[in-house]
Each structure stands twice: as C-alpha cells, then as structure tokens.
Amino acid sequence: MTHSVEPLPRSFFERHAPLVARDLIGTHLVAPSGVRAEVVEVEAYDQKDPAAHTYGGPTPRNEVMFGPAAHLYTYFVYGMHWCANIVTGQPGEGEAVLLRAARLLEGEGAVRVRRGTSVAERDLLRGPARLAAGLGLGRTAGGADLLAPDAPLRVVVGAAAPGATAVEVGPRVGVRLAADVPWRFVAAGSRWVSDYRRHPRAAPRAT
Template identity: 50%
Template sequence: MHHVVDLARPAPVVAPELLGCRLTSHSPDGDVTLVLTEVEAYEGAVDPASHAHRGETPRNAVMFGPAGHAYVYRSHGLHWCLNVVTGTPGAASAVLLRAGRVVDGELLARTRRGAHVAHRSLARGPGNLGQALGITGDDTGSHLLEGPRLRLQLTPDPDEVRAEVLSGPRVGVSRAADLPWRFWWAGEPTVSAYRRSPRATAVEPTPRA
C-alpha cells in the first residue's frame, strides 16, 4: 500500500512528501501532467516570507481555508505561480510548486512554453510550471483533489520516488531567507537554479503560541 500525503499539516512537513506526486491540468486544448520535482514551503503568520504573514486579505483568503485548494499569484506581473494550500483552516500554510517533469501532454506544454524549450525546462521554475499547465488567476480556489480543472494525485508515483531529497534556502526570498524550506530531488535536471535575493535577511519564523 502506497503512502498517501496528508495535506492537513504544516507546509514544511507536507512539502517534501509532494515530490513524486502527479499534477494534471485539464483544458479544452488537452491535458498536461507533470511529476513534482521541486517545492517550497510557506508557513502563514509565523513566516515573514509568506503572503499571509500580515493576515487575511481578499488576495490570499484561500490560504486561510481548508487544505487541498489552489492559491495562485502573479510573480513580477508576468508569471502565474501555483501553490497547494496545506494545514488547517486559519493556518494559511501553503506549498509553492517550483518545478516538475512533464510526463504527458508535452506537445501542449511546448505550445505554451515555446517550440525550442528543452524538455527539462518545460516546467522548471514556478512561472514556467504555471505556464506549462496553463495556470491563470482564475485557478485560485480550485479544488485540487476533486475539481475538474486541476487534479493532484496524493500518492507519489512509486516509479518516481527518489531516495535522496535535498533541502535548502528558498529562492529569491528577502525575509527568513535561510530557512531550509525548499525541497528537491538530488540530481534531477528539472530542478530550478538557486538564486538568493540581494535583500535577503535571516529572520526566523516566530514560534506559534
């Protein structure tokens, strides 16, 4: 019996277990499926780097709801980034999906990403992952376990699971920059490059009361 990932836990606990899980986007143009190879945890009010650190807003409200929904935001006004809401209602925990390997629907993913993009780069980096899947702001709030648009398989593919999972600082984060809350497979070519923010500070999360 294969392990089923329980999303109703803090993001740093859930995140590494999502490696090897499959995510499929359905659209009128077809389906794209990828295997998650890199993720990044953000832990709500206790995490200065989280979009939910300062409390609930219309933009981040889905993060304060139940686990298993999609939180989508636009990075630098260009790229749609997809997060999986985790934890319990009110915790605003979420896991950013940073990279994946396209295993089905490559032609459609390539149409969205560009004809000359290397296979390993189709969903390498959160913006590229979102583009390969056709993610938009309308996907915020989508149910990732039961919805018709996006479907996350919570049982990691046994043929994909790797023995060595690495962890390190999150990419481009200016606050709590040294927390090792990014997780990826060792030696996996689809994993994105680490870039430290020039404004990075090593502020630690505030412990929960």
C-alpha cells in the same frame, strides 16, 4: 507503464506545509489537457514566516490560504507571470506549498502550446512561473479544489509512495526575509530543478 489517476486525499494536505512539501517530491501533477509531470521542487510557507503572503494575516488576495487544504492559491508576479501553490494545514493557519519545478512525463504537445516550440525540454516546467504556465494554472485556477470533479489539477501518487523519494533540503530561492529557512525541497540529484539564487538584499548568513 500504468500511472495512478486517483488524487491524494485531503488528509495528505491537512498537515504543516514543510511536511506536505517533503512528501510532494516524486508525486505526479495531472492536468485535464493530458499533461502529467513529476514534482521535483517545492517550497513551504506558513503564517509565521515573514516571507509568506499570509504573514500579515488574511486579505482578499490570500484568503484561500486560510481556508481548507487541497485548494490552489495562484498569484501574479512581476506584472507578467502566474505561480501556483497548494494550500496546506488546517483552516485558519494560512500556509501553502509553492510548486517550483516538475519533470514532464506526458503531454508535451499541450505544454508547448503554452510555453512555445523552441523551449528546451528541461526548461518547460523548471521554475514556478514556467510550471504554472505549462500546466495552465493562472487566475481562473485560483481557489480551485484539487478534489473536485472539474479540478484544473490533480496530485496523484508517482512511481514511489509519497515520502519515499530521496530529497535534498535547503533555503528558498530569492526570498529577502527568512532567507535561510530550510523549506525548499528538491528531488536529490535531479537535473530538472531550478537554479538556487539568493536574494541580493537578504541578510548575510550567520557565521
């Protein structure tokens, strides 16, 4: 099967994070190591969102999220994992989409060098830390332009046009604030998405 290699244009990402997130489902992530994976789960965040890193305004850590769209924002969590986001919207708006899970299509050998030979196929890119590790997206990828010739990641059209894949929408995983905002988008019926876990200190759901 012939796959697209042309990256999606910057205009695709210059929209509000939830709109971009919805349309990212079914697109393909392509890394220079020969890895290609289909996006099956993402989450959106913006500056008005108390769960977002940009909620308090620009800082040296999050400044890339206030810049042009189609750049990578990577961050370190739990003292051991990296996660990768794609900046969206217009400069100054402080928003991004977290890449949460993908279905590996090509390049399993390269992914297993980073993730290990004993990891189940389903778990190679299932969860944001696993996905970032499998694609090699860590500190040095932060701030990278997805449209640059030497980009560590490209986002290209998948088997269907962006927005054509059936999507399920629900609350985001593990956030304490704004826990019920429905900004998690997953490929409908996919076995490759991560498990939903509500933060134990999130406010009770409204009844």
